[in-house]
C-alpha cells in the first residue's frame with residue numbers, strides 16, 4: 222500500500238519518496254514509491270501530472286491501494302527522489318471539483334435531485350442531475366453557491382468508522398461500505414469522494430453555470446470555477462467587446478444591434494433577388510435573334526440566374542446559348558440549345574476549354590478553366606452534327 226500524501230494534505234505540491242519498484246511496462250516505466258502526492262485518476266478527476274526525479278509523470282493509476290506512476294524513463298530502485306506536481310493544473314481541478322460538490326449539495330438540499338453524471342475535463346465541467354431545473358432556478362443556485370464561496374466555509378475530508386458511516390446521510394454514487402472517504406462542505410454538502418479538495422470554499426473563487434440543456438429526463442449543466450471561470454469570462458467579455466466595437470453600440474445593447482443587422486441583411490437579400498429578377502427580364506428582352514450562337518459573360522450571376530438567362534437565350538439562338546459567371550481560371554457555365562445535342566457535345570467542350578460537367582441533351586452545366594477570350598472564340602464558332 223502506498224502512503225497517500227494527497228489524502229493527508231491536498232495542498233502538498235512537492236515531496237520526497239523512496240523508489241520501491243521500477244519495471245518496464247510497454248514503452249513506459251511503472252514506478253511504485255513508498256509514498257506519493259500524485260493523485261491517480263478517480264471520482265471523475267484525472268490523474269496528476271508533474272515530475273519524479275526530474276522525469277515527466279505521464280499517468281498515475283491505483284490498484285488495491287498501490288499507486289503506480291508511469292514515466293518515460295526509469296528511476297533507480299532504492300533511491301530517494303523528489304516529486305513535483307503540476308500544481309496549476311491540480312489546483313484548477315480542485316477548484317472545479319470542490320465547486321461541483323458545492324453545487325450538487327445545494328441542488329440536493331433544495332430539490333432532492335441526485336448527481337447522476339460528472340465529467341471534469343480541463344476547461345469544461347459537466348454535471349447531470351436527475352430532475353429538471355430552469356434558468357431562474359439555476360441563477361438562484363449559482364448565487365447561493367457564490368455566497369457559500371464568499372463565506373469561506375471549511376471543506377473537510379476523512380475516513381469515518383463503520384458506525385459513524387451508518388449514522389451519516391451522505392451523497393454517493395456507489396454502494397460502498399469499506400474505505401469510504403467523505404468530503405464535507407460545512408452547511409452545504411456531505412459526499413463520498415476519493416479526490417483531493419480545497420480546504421475552504423473561498424479557494425473555489427467563483428462558480429459559473431455556463432450552459433444547461435435537458436438530458437435524460439433531467440438536466441445537464443456546464444460549469445466552471447476559479448481560474449478557469451475567470452479565463453472563460455474574459456474570453457466572453459472580449460467577444461462581446463469586439464461585437465460592440467463592430468456595431469458601435471454599448472455592450473448591453475449588442476443583442477438588439479445584431480438582431481437589427483440580421484434583419485437588414487434579410488431585407489437586402491430580398492431587394493437583391495428582386496433587382497436580379499428585373500435585370501434578367503430586361504437582359505432577356507434585349508437578346509437578339511440569331512442563326513448562330515450566343516455567349517454571355519455575367520461575372521456576378523448565380524447558377525439559377527444563369528439558367529434563366531440561357532432559357533431565354535436558347536429560344537432566340539439557332540445554335541447554342543451559353544452564360545458564364547466567375548473569372549478566368551474558373552468560369553461556371555450553363556449552355557442550352559434547341560438544335561444541338563449537348564450531352565453528346567459536352568465532352569468536346571470540356572476537353573477544349575479544360576472543363577468538367579454535363580447534363581441533359583438540351584442543357585448542360587459545369588465549369589471551364591480556360592480564359593474568357595478562349596471561351597468566347599470557341600463557343601462563338603461551335604458547330605456540331
Ligand SMILES: [Zn+2]
Nearest residue numbers: 264414415416
Ligand atoms: Zn468528488
